């Protein structure tokens with residue numbers, strides 16, 4: 600039996616590097632030898648937050664590396680030695696070995712992105728979750744048109760991305776622009792250059808107490824689509840002010856996020872892990888999320904677009920800060936949980 604090292608959750612705020620078997624892929628999976636992983640807020644919330652830590656599981660969602668095994672029933676053009684990026688769900692008590700904070704990981708083949716040679720593993724590690732989630736939010740949940748294959752803008756629907764300075768928000772801005780949408784975003788002054796580089800049409804500082812009223816005026820009282828990449832009481836309340844009189848859709852990025860109490864605004868709370876096509880829990884929470892076939896199909900259909908946009912240099916990964924080794928990950932997760940990490944994603948080379 601081949602073994603590897605992996606980071607295992609052993610208690611609240613406690614994770615340790617263990618020796619464990621290399622996981623075996625099922626017929627529709629691939630086994631990836633990991634070169635780099637990136638931290639996500641959910642990893643830090645599972646280890647340090649209010650959610651009961653999922654013991655014993657591995658954390659980690661985003662990874663990049665090289666394919667070592669391709670499952671027998673995989674029909675996609677994936678082969679041993681391919682450089683790839685992907686997303687799994689760390690902390691899923693139904694599949695405790697799934698986390699990416701390990702030397703290798705089993706991942707569903709339908710959710711694997713082939714990395715162009717120009718994208719190093721460190722950047723590839725920070726790619727999958729933002730691109731899958733931003734695409735799911737815009738094109739599946741809100742039902743907006745997909746990025747235009749010809750590069751010509753097709754419409755000018757207005758969308759507000761609250762928190763354009765997050766990795767999810769920055770990717771959503773880029774994809775929305777490629778789809779020909781008119782993108783309004785909020786961020787701090789420190790992130791304004793980043794969101795402008797991503798293509799935002801209009802940027803508002805969320806520290807300005809009047810930002811929502813200004814958005815309502817700028818959008819001529821017709822804003823109908825909002826993605827809230829922060830989803831706390833304050834962001835939800837402000838987004839409710841920004842949405843025009845005819846109403847619209849408010850998408851919260853967390854299941855526990857607040858609802859908007861305006862009867863012509865629909866609050867949506869999608870959970871992105873549905874794209875993986877596996878049943879799951881979030882941490883030790885008893886609620887089970889069922890497989891949503893359509894979300895897996897959506898992400899599979901979106902991957903060729905992602906690969907093309909990457910190759911053509913039309914989408915960029917969020918800025919990264921590189922570190923080394925599984926053992927250092929818990930301190931990175933703690934800093935992330937404490938809100939000390941802004942404007943970069945922490946990446947760990949293995």
Ligand SMILES: NC(=O)c1ccc[n+]([C@@H]2O[C@H](COP(=O)([O-])OP(=O)(O)OC[C@H]3O[C@@H](n4cnc5c(N)ncnc54)[C@H](OP(=O)(O)O)[C@@H]3O)[C@@H](O)[C@H]2O)c1
Nearest residue numbers: 640641762764765766767786787790828852870871941942
């Ligand atoms: N539902 C799902 O499936 C799913 C999937 C992925 C992520 N998420 C959730 O989405 C959220 C964002 O994740 P992420 O990885 O994209 O975030 P991230 O990259 O870690 O976000 C960091 C950035 O957030 C911005 N920020 C901090 N406080 C803010 C505030 N009050 N208002 C506006 N911006 C603020 C800061 O930029 P500034 O310089 O602008 O302050 C900071 O650089 C997390 O809650 C995460 O759990 C959900």
